[in-house]
Amino acid sequence: MADVIPIGRGQYRVIDGTRQRTAYAAGPPEARWVFLDGRVYVIDVRSGTDVARTGPAGTREGGRTPDEDLALSAPMPATVAAINVAPGQLVEPGDLLIVLEAMKMELPVRAPRAGRVKAVACRPGELVQPGIPLVELE
Amino acid sequence: MADVIPIGRGQYRVIDGTRQRTAYAAGPPEARWVFLDGRVYVIDVRSGTDVARTGPAGTREGGRTPDEDLALSAPMPATVAAINVAPGQLVEPGDLLIVLEAMKMELPVRAPRAGRVKAVACRPGELVQPGIPLVELE
C-alpha cells in the first residue's frame, strides 16, 4: 500500500517506493473530494466508496432535495425553450421532457424513470428558478 | 479611512469608495507581513510600526541572536573568500571585513559599528556555518 504524506495545504504526496504522485484533498469526511492523476473522486471516508457514483444523486448536492425533484428541475435560472410532453403522456427513462436555455446553453430535462406525466408546471418562454420541479411524474 | 474586507485565504480588499486594491497578510500579530501594491511591510499590529525597519534587526529573524552577532556572521553556509581585517585594526561602520562566497554569490560582511577588531574567527577558504560570528569587535 502506498504511503501518503501531507506536503502543503490540501496537498499530499502518494509514495510507493521511489515512485510518487501528487494528490489533493478537501471537504468533510462524508464527502471528501480527492484529485489524483487528473481524476476527481468524492469519497465517503467511512466506507471508502465514491459518493458521486454510488450514493443517491441528491446527497451530492447536500441531501436537501429528493433525487427526482432535482432531476426534474432547472439546474440554474433558465428560460423554458421547449416542452416535449403533455399531462397523461407515458415516458421512458431518459426521454427528453423539457429543453431549457440559459447563458446560451441548452439544458435538457430528461425523465429519471418511467412513468406518466401528471402535470407540467411551466410555460414556454417562462423564466424558471432552480430547485422547483418543472414536470410532475406519477 | 479605507475599509478592509477579507476575500479569501490571507487576501483582503482595501476599499475607499469605489476605489479598491487587493492586499495580502500573514503572520503573527507582532510581525504581520502585508503585501500591498507590490510592497511588503512587516507590521507590529500593537504599535502599527514597521518591524523590519524600526525594530532591532535581530528581532526580525526571531530575536534569538543579538543584532551584532547576526551582522558579523554568515547568512548561510559559505566559504571565506577574503579577510580584509586583522586583530587590533580600527574599523568604521560599513567597512568591509570579510568576503564570503556561497552558491556563486559574494556576500560581504561589514562592520555594524565603529570599533577595534578583537579577533578574527575564520580562515580563508574555510567553510563557515551561519549564526557564528566571524569577527569579534571590541
Add this chain to the structure above:
Amino acid sequence: MFRSILIANRGEIAVRVIRACRELGIESIAVYSDADDRALHVALADRAVRIGPAPAAQSYLSGEAILQAARETGAEAIHPGYGFLAESHAFAASCAGAGLAFIGPPSGVIARMGSKTAARALAEQAGVPVVPGATPSDQRDETIAAAACRLGFPVVVKPSEGGGGIGMKTVPEEASLLPAIAQARREAAAAFGDGTLYVERLIDRPRHVEIQVVGDHHGRIVHLFERECSLQRRHQKIVEEAPSPAVTPALRARMGGAAVALARAAGYRNCGTVEFLLDGSGDEARFYFLEMNTRLQVEHPVTEQTTGVDLVRTQIVVAAGGPLPWTQDELRQRGHAIEVRVYAEDPERHDLPQAGPLLLYREPSMPGVRVDGGVAEGGDVSVHYDPLVAKLIAWGDTRDLARRRALAALRSYPILGVRTNGPFLIALLEHPRFIAGQLDTGLVEAERPVLLAGLAGAPPPEAVAVARHASVDAAAHDPNGPAVIDPWTLLRGWRG
C-alpha cells in the same frame, strides 16, 4: 488613450480585460451583482461598483444599471466582454448616446450582423460562399417543402431567428419533411415567439473553422488567421485550436480573404469573428459562411498565442482611435495553440451545470501554458451565471506538444468542491481522432460513450488512502492549517 474603462462583464473575461487595462495604465472599473461581491474580477479591478441583485437581467444585462455605474465613476469607455450585452446594438447605441466609447463595432454593424438574414445577404453580396438555403417568403408547409427539395437532401429545417439548436430538425429524405416542418414551426413559435422557418442544405460532419478579423478607424482591416472549433457538445465549443489541422496555406488565404471582404462590406471596426463551416480539408475544401460574431470570442487566446497579438489590447487601442500597428503581411502564425474550456458541469450527467464552493482550486503554472481564470480558491461557482471556470491554453511548436502540455496542465489542475469537465477534457485530448486531428462538429457526441468509459470506475486505493489520510492527519500535520473545511458555510446561492 482612455483614462478608465468600465468592464460590463464578470468571470474570466472581466479578469482578462482588467489585466489588459493594467498593462496599458488604464483604470479598470468592475461592476458586480450581489452574487459576485467577492468574485475575482471585483477583487482585481481598481474600482468596483455594485449594479444590482444576482439575476443577470437586473445586473449584467441591465444597460441602464451599467451606464449609471459608468456615470458615477467617470468611465470613458465600456468593454462588454462576450455574452451579456456584448452583441446588443441597443446597448452600443446607448453608450454612444451617453458619450462613452463602446469597445466593439458600431451599433449599426452589430444590428446588421446580428440578423442571420441580413448577414447572409451581405455575405452573398461580398462574394462570400454561403450554405445553400432559403427563408421562403411564403411560409406554408408545402412552399417550404418545395424549397427544401430544390436544395437536395439531407436538409436542415430551423427557426429563422433564435439559436442554441432549438427547433432545428435534420431531414434525411423527402418522406419525413412535412412532419419535421410542422414540429420545427411549433418549437420555434414556443421558444422564440416566431414560427418563421429557414431551410438549408445539411453539410455532413463539417468542421467549424472561424477567421479572426480586426479593423481600425482608418480603413485598415486584417485577419489573424483561423481557429478550429469543431469540438462542441450541445452546440457549444469546448476545445479550440489554431491553426486548424485541416487548413492549408492556400485555403487559409482564401478564407482570410473572404472574411476581410465581408468585414469590409459591413463597415466593420474592432475585433470580430467570421464563422465558417468547412467541408473537407486541404486546398480543395469548401467553406460556407455561418455567422459573424461582433465581439471578442471566448477562444481568442489561441489566436493570441499563435500570432503574438494581444487582441484585448488591440480592441482598446482601436476603440481609442489608434491605428492597427501591423499590416496583413506582417502577421504570422507560429506553432500551435489548444484551448480547453473548463466548465463546472458533469459529463456523466448530461453535462448538467454544477454550482458549488471551490474548496481547493490551484491553477497550473508551467511554460507554454496560460490559464484565463475567473475564480479563486475559497470562492464559488454560482448558479446564476455561465458555469465556465477557466480556459486553459497550451502552446507548443507542434500540435502534439501543445496537446501534451494541455494534458500535463489538466493533470496538475485540482478543482475540488464542484464537479468539472476536466477529466472529460483529458479523455478527449487522448482520443485517437483528436490526436490525428480528424475533427468534426459531431465528434464529441459520437464518441461520448468512449470518452465517458474512461471516467468510470471506483476510486483507486491511493485516492481512498488520500481521503482517509486527509481526514485523520490534515489538521495535525499541515503547517498551513487544515484543508478540511465545512463546505456548507460557503453555500451562498447554493440550490436546494
Add this chain to the structure above:
Amino acid sequence: MFRSILIANRGEIAVRVIRACRELGIESIAVYSDADDRALHVALADRAVRIGPAPAAQSYLSGEAILQAARETGAEAIHPGYGFLAESHAFAASCAGAGLAFIGPPSGVIARMGSKTAARALAEQAGVPVVPGATPSDQRDETIAAAACRLGFPVVVKPSEGGGGIGMKTVPEEASLLPAIAQARREAAAAFGDGTLYVERLIDRPRHVEIQVVGDHHGRIVHLFERECSLQRRHQKIVEEAPSPAVTPALRARMGGAAVALARAAGYRNCGTVEFLLDGSGDEARFYFLEMNTRLQVEHPVTEQTTGVDLVRTQIVVAAGGPLPWTQDELRQRGHAIEVRVYAEDPERHDLPQAGPLLLYREPSMPGVRVDGGVAEGGDVSVHYDPLVAKLIAWGDTRDLARRRALAALRSYPILGVRTNGPFLIALLEHPRFIAGQLDTGLVEAERPVLLAGLAGAPPPEAVAVARHASVDAAAHDPNGPAVIDPWTLLRGWRG
C-alpha cells in the same frame, strides 16, 4: 528517446526539467537532500530519491550519490540543470562511464571551455574577438605591470582562475598599478590557493550580451539570438531580456556568427551560451568574448519566449541523438521578453540572502506572463541553497508592453514570510534608464540609492489597517480558515 531522466538539481530548474519530461512522456526522477524532503521539485517528479544530508557537498554536489540514485532507479539520462554539477567535466565523464547520457556537452568540451585561458585561446583561433589581455608567464609584479601598460589604461587585474569578482582590481592609471597587483595576488592566493594574475583592458560601462547556441550529434549548430543581461548586482544577473535594446540586425548576425564559429571550433553539442561584453550599441558596436557557459542558463526563458523554441526539450532531444528540428534561417525572434529573478534577499541590507517560511505565496497568472518557480506556499526558502525563489518572465509584442506586464505581475505576486527583492525589481523596471533601454553592467550599483529611496517610508495606513484587520477578523471571516499561523512551527533549518 529516453524512458527516464534523473534531474540532478533542485528548485525552479528541477521543476522546469520535470515539466519538460512530462510533456515528452519521460519518467522524471528527482533527487533531494534532507532539507528538501518537502520541496516542490520532489512533489512534482514521478519518482524521488534521497541522496544525502542538507549540505550541498554531501547531496547535490555529490556525483557519487547521484550516480547511485540513477543506478537504483534505472535512469537512462541525467539532466544537471545549472549550478551544482552542471559544469563539472568529471561528473559528465562519470555519467558516460556509468552508461548514462549526460544532457549537456561532452566532458572534454566542458573541461576546455571551463578554463578561461583555453577558452580564450580557442576564441582567438576561431576568429572571435577577445578583450585585449594577457596572463604573463613571468608573474613578477614588474612583468605584469609592463603587460598592463602595453594594454593601455584603465586595466583590470584579476586572478587567472576563480570568479565572483573576488580579487578583481580596476586600475585607472599607472600610479596605482603595483599596489593593486600585490593586493590582487594576496586575495587570489587566499581565495583560490593560486596567485596567478591576469590583466586585461577595462571595457568601461559595457553591456553584457550573450548568444544562445545549440548543436546536435549530426554536425548542425545554430544560434538562437541574443540575451541582454547587463543588469547585475554583485556580479549576478537580476534582469535579462531579449532582444537586446542595443543590438541591431547586422550586429546580431555578426555576434551570432561568432558564437557559432566558436561552438563549432569547440566541437560543441547541446545548449550553451557564449557571453560577450558589448562596447557601444548599433551596427558599429564592438563585442568581446567573455566566457562560454556549457549548460542551460538561468535566463533561458527569455530566448524561449521570443523564439518559440523549448530549450529544455531541445536539450533532451539532442542528447538522445535527435537532429535539431530547424535550420538557422527558420529561427526568428518575435516580440520582447523580460525576465526578473525573484531572490530571497534584502536589498536594503546589502542584498543579504534571506531564509524563512513562505507563509503566503501566490504566483501571478496572466496572459504573457510565465513564472518558473521552485517553491510553494507552506514551503520555505532554505538557508542551505541559492536564494532564487522564482523567475518571472513577461512577453509582449513591444519592449514596453513586456515591461508593463512584468510590473503588473510583480504587483500581483505576494510573497510573505521571507523578504525578497520584488519591490526592488519594481523600482528597477520603473527607472528611466531601464525604460530607455540604456543599460550597462554598472547601472544597478550606480542607481542603487535612487532605487532604494523608492522602498523607504513607513507602512501606509491601508497596510496597517490590513495588518490589524487580519489580526482581529481573519479567523472569523475567512471561509477557508485563518491565514494567521505561527511561522515558528515552520522554521526547519532557520538560522539563529
